[in-house]
Amino acid sequence: MAVPKSKVTRSKRGFRRSHDALGAPTYIEDRDTGELRRPHHIDLKTGMYRGRQVLDVKED
Numbered sequence: 001m002a003v004p005k006s007k008v009t010r011s012k013r014g015f016r017r018s019h020d021a022l023g024a025p026t027y028i029e030d031r032d033t034g035e036l037r038r039p040h041h042i043d044l045k046t047g048m049y050r051g052r053q054v055l056d057v058k059e060d
Helices: 010-017
Strands: none
Touching: none
16 A cells, blocks of 8 residues: 655645636637637527537527
């Protein structure tokens, strides 16, 4: 069984965990509609992705 040779200090533990923080999600303004959307995602209101119609939009 693996047993640590010595205690990991708070500093070393903090360095290791420094990349674990969650960042705020990124949003961009759509060129055509001006709506905010996630980059590299389909615009669900219009069904467009990179200038092409990829999704049929349901009319309410």
